[in-house]
Amino acid sequence: KQEVTQIPAALSVPEGENLVLNCSFTDSAIYNLQWFRQDPGKGLTSLLLIQSSQREQTSGRLNASLDKSSGRSTLYIAASQPGDSATYLCAVSGDRGSTLGRLYFGRGTQLTVWP
Amino acid sequence: DTEVTQTPKHLVMGMTNKKSLKCEQHMGHRAMYWYKQKAKKPPELMFVYSYEKLSINESVPSRFSPECPNSSLLNLHLHALQPEDSALYLCASSQVAEAEETQYFGPGTRLLVL
Numbered sequence: 001k002q003e004v005t006q007i008p009a010a011l012s013v014p015e016g017e018n019l020v021l022n023c024s025f026t027d028s029a030i031y032n033l034q035w036f037r038q039d040p041g042k043g044l045t046s047l048l049l050i051q052s053s054q055r056e057q058t059s060g061r062l063n064a065s066l067d068k069s070s071g072r073s074t075l076y077i078a079a080s081q082p083g084d085s086a087t088y089l090c091a092v093s094g095d096r097g098s099t100l101g102r103l104y105f106g107r108g109t110q111l112t113v114w115p
Numbered sequence: 116d117t118e119v120t121q122t123p124k125h126l127v128m129g130m131t132n133k134k135s136l137k138c139e140q141h142m143g144h145r146a147m148y149w150y151k152q153k154a155k156k157p158p159e160l161m162f163v164y165s166y167e168k169l170s171i172n173e174s175v176p177s178r179f180s181p182e183c184p185n186s187s188l189l190n191l192h193l194h195a196l197q198p199e200d201s202a203l204y205l206c207a208s209s210q211v212a213e214a215e216e217t218q219y220f221g222p223g224t225r226l227l228v229l
Contacts, residue, residue, distance in 0.1 A: 004157075034217070034218075036220075041203065041223075041225060042222055042223065043119075043121075043205055043220045043221050043222040043223045044158070044205065044207075044220040045220070046217060046218075046219070046220075049217055089157060089158075102160055102163070102171070103158075103160070103218060105157030105158055106157060107155075107156065107157050108157060
C-alpha cells in the first residue's frame with residue numbers, strides 16, 4: 001500500500017524566509033502528485049499538480065519538484081508571508097486505471113510564518 | 116466555476132439522530148468523493164461515485180449511507196453515529212474517477228456527535 005510521509009511535521013519561520021517542504025512516497029508507480037493547502041477547519045485548496053512525466057511546476061511564489069524514481073517531491077515557498085500560514089498536504093494518485101482516482105495523503109506540514 | 120459546495124458547515128447530532136450532509140458541484144464532473152478527516156490527520160477516502168454509481172466503499176460502517184441522486188449532487192446520510200465519528204467530512208469532485216484528474220474539494224462539514 002502506498003505510504004506518503006511529510007517532513008517536517010511543523011515549521012515556524014519569520015516572514016521573508018525561503019522554505020522547503022518535503023514529501024516522500026513508497027510506491028513510485030504514481031500518475032501525479034498534488035500539493036494542497038488547508039487552513040484550520042477548512043477544506044483543501046489545490047496549489048500545484050505535477051504529472052509523473054514532469055519534473056516541476058511553478059505558480060507564483062510556489063515551486064514544486066518531483067523525482068518519481070526516488071519517490072520524492074519538494075514544495076519551495078519563496079519570500080514567505082504570514083498569509084502562507086496553513087497546513088500543506090502532499091497527495092499522490094495511483095497509476096492510470098488502477099485506483100479509480102484514489103489519492104494517498106501525507107499527514108501534512110503545519111507552517112507558521114510570523115511577522 | 117471550480118466550486119464544490121457543502122452544507123451544513125457545522126452539525127451537532129446525538130447518537131440516535133438521523134441527519135444528512137449535502138455536496139453539490141456544477142462543473143459537469145462525473146466523479147464525486149467523500150473523505151473523513153480527523154484532527155491533525157490526513158483525509159481518508161470513504162466513498163467514490165463514478166457516473167452516479169458507487170464504485171469504491173472503503174469498508175465504511177453502514178451507519179454512513181451515501182447517495183448520488185444525480186450527477187451534481189452527493190449526499191451522506193448519517194444514522195446512529197458514535198462520538199468517534201466526529202470529524203471534518205470533505206466532499207470532492209473530478210471530471211472522471213481516473214488517476215490523472217484533479218480533485219476539487221469543498222470546504223467541509225464539521226460534525227460533532229454527542
